[in-house]
Amino acid sequence: MTTDPCFLGIHELHDRLRRREMSAVELTEALFQRIDATDDAIRAYLAICREQALEAARRADARLAAGEVSSKLLGIPVALKDVLLTDGVTTTCASRILDGFTPPYDGTAVRRLKDAGAVPLGKTNMDEFAMGSSTENSGYAITRNPWNLDHVPGGSSGGSAAAVAAGQCIAALGTDTGGSIRQPASFCGIVGLKPTYGRVSRYGVVAYASSLDQVGPMTRDVTDCALMLQAIAGHDPADSTSVDVPVPDYAAALTGDVKGMRIGVPIEFFATGLQPEVEQAVRQGIRELEKAGAVVTDVSLPRNDYAVAAYYIIAAAEASSNLARYDGMRYGPRAEAGDLTATYMKSRAQGFGKEVKRRIMLGTYVLSAGYYDAYYLKAQKVRTLLKQDMESALSGCDAIVAPTCPTTAFKLDEMTQDPLQMYLSDILTISVNLAGLPALSVPCGFDDAGLPIGMQIIGKHFDEATVLRLGYAYEQATEWYTRRPAV
Amino acid sequence: MKITSEEVRHVATLARLDLAQDEQERLAGELDRILEYMDKLNELDTDGVEPLSHAVDVVNVLRPDRVVNQPRTDALLRNAPARDDDFLRVPKIIE
Known part of the structure; x- marks a missing residue:
């Protein structure tokens, strides 16, 4: 077991901080040393806020010295995806169109972490406006997978995933619109949770596709994931889509006991196109849960094959509308051209990257006169069917277990020349967003090349507790989550 | 062909994107392929199916019209590409 504090869990560090064996300032400095030593190779961070972090660490130390022990996050260094607004710290969404943008307030999830005493170290790289599956669409940097620097970390929360895997933070926040927390978690061998739509406030999260976006934790084990979710979950009057339902004690769900729990295995998710080692590892993971007492049944998601098409119509449509606000007038660089319209057009053409333009174009097209019914309305109807399929599969079990990625x-x-191919790689994660369900990715093995594999656990609406309980029991039965990359 | 070069130019205007000729051509090809794939949805019978715009049931959320945040004019305006005192400078919009 490692003793390097950069690789310890929140729960372990909390004990050390509480006993004053280590101060929050020392811990924060250790993380900055680790970032300095590794981030030239990985490029997980877009911005580091050293001064603010040390100041926050000093405040955490003062609270700890005063005997405060209630918050497990007190003094814990975290990384934040650059889609989350941070008061006084540059937030660009990895887009040139927001170059230098400094928000005057914190998003709610960020605010709640800060109130809990967490120490934000900096902002992590991502696909521009969270559009992508590899973080290669960043307007600023290419992030590399800590397990193998020739490979992508996944996306769009690739910087957060790489930072957690490489010990450059203790935990991180990401966002997941079509798999953007779970897929990079899977690719980087860490734990990632997309909460139920409405569980975590989207206030202060730069919008990509508003009916799908959700903030969630990225951590090295399930216990830390539960602690992070606890801090950010709950109703927020500032987000009208956040839902006012009670937030349970997530750590209490981590009993290790899954006897009699019913898990559904969706036959279609194993039908085609899985890398053999992925299928093998996930099937082995399901057997582990069975050994622990869970009851396994087959379930069907008969129309999952249509999810990619429905998702990319809906997400692109919402994106084209949301991104209309970037016009070079109130923030970001302005490219002056003849008149107002020409200035809009030039500023947007210079500010947005390739993939963002592609999705704005696609979204504008499917919403335009003559095509709305054929594409957008059709996709919304298919969304109804996909949600029904998910609900019907979940009606006979407590959770669905499947691979996170093929x-x-x-x-x-490898994928940058073929956008459709890249879209299709999201096939196992996007139905969850369309249906608004919670889903967790946990490490479940490695392929022959030594790259991590993730197992996905999908739950019912607002039942993150069950998903975490299964993930924790699985984690305790295996050692995968203790492996560290050599970087 | 699902989408013509002319339609690409039209959509780019609607989206307020000043696309170079080569960008338009590349996008026409890419969008064509993507839209062709989207046609897959027509295999599903959706007659009588209600469209879904939101995964959780939402109703209007109302709140009292009360100011809860402090104005931070300077912090906001520091992000402006062009500024004149406490105002944003923008191109002329009325002839």
Whole structure:
């Protein structure tokens, strides 16, 4: 077991901080040393806020010295995906169109972490506006997978995933619109949770596809995931889509006992196109849960094959509307051209990257006169069917268990020339977003090349507790989550 | 062909994107392929199916019209590409 504090869990560090064996300032400095030593190779961070972090660590130390022990996050260094607004710290969404943008307030999830005493170290790289599955669409940097620097970390929360895997933070926040927490978690061998739509406030999260976006934790084990979720979950009057339902004690769900729990295995998710090692590892993972007493049944998601098409119509449509606000008038660089419209057009053309333009174009097209019914309305109807399929599969079990992704991390540049191919790699994660369900990815093995594999656990609406309980029991039965990359 | 070069130009205007000729051509090809794939949805019978715009049931959420945040004019305006005192400078919009 490692003793390097950069690789310890929140729960272990909390004990050390509480006993004053280590101060929050010392811990924060250790993390910055680790970042300095490794981030030239990985490029997980877009911005480091050293001064603010040390100040926050000093405040945490003062609270600890005053005997405060209630918050497990007190003094814990975290990384934040650059889609989350941070008061006084540059937030660009990895887009040139927000170059230098400094928000005047914190998003709610960030605010709640800060109130709990967490220490934000910096902002992590991502696909521009969270559009992508490899973090290669960043307007600023290419992030590399800590397990193999020739491979992508996944996306769009690739910077957060790489930072957690490489010990450059203790935990991180990401966002998941079509798999953007779970897929990079799977590719980087860490734990990632997409909460139920409405569980975590989207206030202060730069919008990509508003009916799908959700903030969630990325951590090295399930216990830390539960602690992070506890801090950020709950109703927020500032987000009208956040839902006012009670937040349970997530740590209490981590009993290790899954006897009699019913898990559904969706036959379609194993039907085609899985890398053999992925299928093998996930099937082995399901057997582990069975050995622990869970009851396994087959379930069917008969129309999952249509999820990619429905998702990319809906997400692109919402994106084209949300991104209309970037016009070079109130923030970001302005490219002056003849009149107002020409200035809009030039500023947007210079500010947005390739993939963002592609999705704005696609979204504008499917919403335009003559095509709305054929594409957008059709996709919304298919969304109803996909949600019904998920609910019907979940009616006979407590959770669904499946691979997170069809493959392990692909190579840099392997998919960039074929956008549709990249979209299709999201096939196992996006139905969850369309249906608004919670889903966890936990490490469940490695392929022959030494790249991590993730197992996905999908739960019912607002039942993150069950998903975490299964993930924890699985984790305790295996050692995968203790492996560290050599970087 | 699902989408013509002319339609690409039209959509780019609607989206307020000044696309170079080569960008338009590349996008026409890419969008064509993507839209062709989207046609897969027509295999599903959706007659009588209600469209879903939101995964959780939402109703209007109302709140009292009360100011809860402090104005931070300077912090906001520091992000402006062009500024004149406490105002944003923008191109002329009325002839």
